[in-house]
Amino acid sequence: MPSLLNYAILTDPTPLQASQPGAPSIGTVYVIVSNTHQSEVRWDFIDVEIPVGSGPNDLTGNPTAISASIEKDYTVNREPEPTFDWDSTLGRFRAHDPSGGRLTLPAEESLVLSLENIPVSDLAGLVRLKVYERSGGGDGNLPVRRANFITTLGLVKQAPRIPRNFRPEKNSLVDVDASQNVVLTWEGPDNLDYWIRDPQGNEVLAQSAVQGPRVTQRPYTWSPPSAPRRGTTFTLIAGTTTAAQQHHGYFLTTTVHALVPEFDSGTRTPWVEQAPGKSRATFSVAGMEIHNGAGALGTVTADRVDVNGVKTAWVQGPSDSDGWIEFPPSGLNVFHGQGKAWGTVWADRADLNSVTTHWTEGPDGKKSRITFTETGVKITDPEKKRGTVVAGETNVRSVVTPWVSGPQAGAGWISFPNEGVDVHRDGEVSFGRIRYASYKESQTVNDRPVHRRLPPYDWPPRSEN
Template sequence: MTLTLLTYTLMTDPTPLEASAAGRSPSTGTVYLIVTNTGRQAAFWHSIQVQVPVGNGAGHLTSDFKKIKPKGVYGTRSGSQSPVNVKPQGSDTFQATAQGGGRTRLDPGDHLVLTLENVTVAAAAGVAVLRVTENSSSTQAGQLSNRYAAVPLMKTTPKEIPAPRDFRPDDTMVNAGTNIVLRWEGSDDFNYKILFPGGQATVPQGVRSWSPAAADAPKRATTYTLVATSRTTPKQEHFLTTTVEVRDPVLETLTATTGISTPWVQGTASATGGRVTFTGTGAAISTNSGGPGSVTADKVNVQWVTAYAVTGPAGGDGSIAFRGGGVAITSSAGTTQLGTVFADKAEFNGVRTEWVQGRSHDDGWISFPKEGLNVRRGSGQDWGNVFADKADLNGVNTRWVQGRTAADGWISFPTSGLQVSRGGTDTPTQGNVYAESICARDAPYGQGGGWINLHDEGMTVYLSKNGSNGLGSVTASGFNR
């Protein structure tokens, strides 16, 4: 075999080439065949054929010859370049020829680069040998002859698919319900899915970003997990996580074992947006507009309450206002009209009130003028009655006194003394006075202390009230029988 006039060197990208693997994207690469004149004299080449071993075995370069894209460049020592024709010949060979045809001079130090792009590497690892047929001569007019060379390249066993990386959100801090975008870098040889609280989503092939549906947008701090699973046997599986923080998180429940530290707590919606602010002395409750708020509860058990006012839950409910002088009860919140207190029992050290009335509108009532006590009927100003088993008084001022019924006798008190009248009429008619005895004056004998004893036979006049001084006298200016 005649030695070649030219020297052949082979390079690959990547180096080395990886054999293709089942279940993942085909391994591809580029093969560079560098042809150099390393001799001392010029060489003249007519054509260079490169036979590629086609198949899926250890000694094959590719299983798909037609996908390879060939090209060639001629370069001189001075640095100038010109294209070289490279075309397929048959089902496994490429042939390079000079641009103008015929034989071409290749001076010492000049070179050709024959490039085979988009090579789908065969599935088995091993050594593939490219067989070169050089048609050349040592002189311009010399006879052309074929010279042969074998150029090997290595195919290695496929490496593990590079793990995906850089799983991150576009925004690490968002408002509740805001749409987010997650991105990552990774091989097409993985199937990707995203795990999130309450669900998961499959990512379409070739896509390296994902956004949740509007209903699944994060409402609180949420951790997302990227699961990458290869289609190879055995499978490769990788897990990456990233977290999106939410400024105003929405929580279904919150359990704190040691406490919660926060300057304020507020409702989520405008209608329920009241706020509780924690101050140095306690808590301040305000409405959604910032004004003083209210607390509604089925039951409150506290040792004491400091408040401007307390009102019922309904709009027309009464209120209790706390003033410097005590408590003011009004008929409805925000008014000054006095209201009513309902209780089964009230126990006070003292009561100050303008009047007191029974439960019904027409019950009697008592008012308290400066002079004492007024008892009235119903809702008017008419005088009422006082009913009692016994009255123990230091004194009584009254116009008249009568028995329990309207037919009973009554006593009036004219300026001249005492008038006893019969019952049943508003006009005074003299009545009777019934007594065992009558004492004119409570004084000793000799000082007007006589008395009259009234008995069945009539009456007896005595000198003294105990009758020990004998009979007395009756003195009168006249007598009518």
Template structure:
């Protein structure tokens, strides 16, 4: 690109009247042409002058063909005062490639001045000479894309002399030569391009090295230009260092701290980590929850862990194949608990070491060791296990009754024995022997046997008893009683 300034001066001591000034710019591709794109040139009045009262200030614009004209907007005549000047400017001129001498023609239609020159029917012509030279150094080093995504390559372009050798340098100090064009262009200066052989993985600054290679292979670099190309998704082989990393859209942030990393959401509070699998040595959290909204969750109080379910703090269920623990207890520390010693299971109560109660519908055991066994809720009889055997008591603590289909024992110690049905006979056991009673009353009954042998204490008559009230509870409402001593017996009055 080039810029051309034309200075218009009135060197006279008298005013000069003028109508227009034309600047003719040669355009084409020859060495004598200044540009090959004349309409790209911008024309302005760089330094105006103060016109006489009632006159206009000139404009400078493209007129036609290769001509730019300075004239009044109304195309009328204007006056340039004595010793006054103004400047016409042509900028953004795309200078053509070929070097050479360019002649710029200046045509002006003016009259007056010190000599009082009369108006002429045609303009006077003045030529300005410009020397157009071909650039001797490379320029405009650039990439087709400064931001490259997946599947897009890097293309580097520049303009420069064709007689120079070129290399592309990488950030690590290495370089690669640029192959010359298959057919040298006729101009000594022109466009060049190169596609780097290394794929772009992250932001890279390329260096264009221009120079000459000596006959012995020595490189004599002379010019350096740089341009940088970035990757949409950069890759780093050795890692990256940053105090934090933030998302571009959702603004989640990872901050790197001395003991690890912290994940925050867009509001700066602890955020969420989402992944398929987490392989860590230690997890510290206030709670751990399932992925769905209604999933169970676990929190970690000072005493251990608590399992919940649902949106509230309702306690949940633990499903497992097995549980290894020293003891199991109710959430209330003052209730029963189960301990697991080596010998089996201990059931304790009241949060202490006192033995507790086991309530169940059915128990299938090989052995039961207990001080006593009782019916539910204390409303039935109790079996107590003493050093000499088993003691049966009713709910009031009195001696109770055994009801069974058959009893096979070596010895029975009891005050009396009765039949199972109401009104049955019964037998009492006193120091002197056995009394057989009938009808659930204190009336002697009958012994039936194949043979009988006994004594009647010398009287030859059956003994009858006069019985005082006896402490042992009766079998039925008929109030069976047994004599306490043999002195209560007398001869039957009959």
């Protein structure tokens, strides 16, 4: 004999999706209880029994995680509200009067028994639910019988038939410099072909469909031939392939990035900023401006700079104590340290149009110096005494000097006292001699100078001894 009450079943989602590794499925089952009689039905309980386990015909492996509730759209005077909950002794969900009485379902009314938050088991299949009813009344006004009316309801628990969760396996940031490559992964039914499309529109067959009537959900992975060197979006395409053409049914996308992006054709941007210090390089019409984190002009540090020209107020070595060069309108200033103390220029050779200086000194160990005074040039030796000029040939208009000596040691020398000229010898103040190869004697004849050459002679005359 059929049940006095009528039962229908709905699921959310429809059909229920079987759980997958790493992707549990949660669903809801609604059992709609209707009184199709024109008379009321009196009932003691309505039990819903679900198959528990991990097989294809089981709904869940954890019935205690299910939230049960009852909802009715009618009111019966002086009757308590029914409850619907898990009965661990019976292994069923039972709707009943919590005080143990009998309840009424009026004619042509209904109530809904809800099973929510169901952890759906992971194998696809047909699930049968049994409903146990103890009732009486109805159009035949039947007495409440001891035996239960039993109704069987069915629902489908389906494995996902479309791909899902297309993503990088670990993370979406790839360190190309560390030889990393991206691994893309997804889950999907094995009766589909899968292609990967790159940003240029090229498609690569990543996995072919498995032939057979049974569809299995499984994970897949794929890596590009080389790691992406900048932000790259890949598209997963799922479908079938016939002899004539490909049928694309599903499209999923995921994007990966390079830790240090590289662009083949350049980058257009008004500025680049460092994080978190906020130092910034700004590209202006004139070129580039470097600013520090406070917005002021910043510092460029490099081992080598190759440029066509540099415009700057000054240049200094890497340390604050290093020398630095300033560029005033008049030319070039060389300083050292943090102050404006004059610095030193070291060079193997200097080619200049002119030099303006107080003095010029030889290198270490040869500290002879030439000083430029108001009256001329002063030459001193390393001990600041008068120094010596040595030259192979001197061509001057005049020489002002207290004495002149030959280049070799012990050479004769000439001094210039107020009275005339003294000739000395052997480095001593003793008179030497003047030796002439020839000399000229001048006379005046008829108011005109006449010169004649005389034979050589020594002065003073040689001693006969």
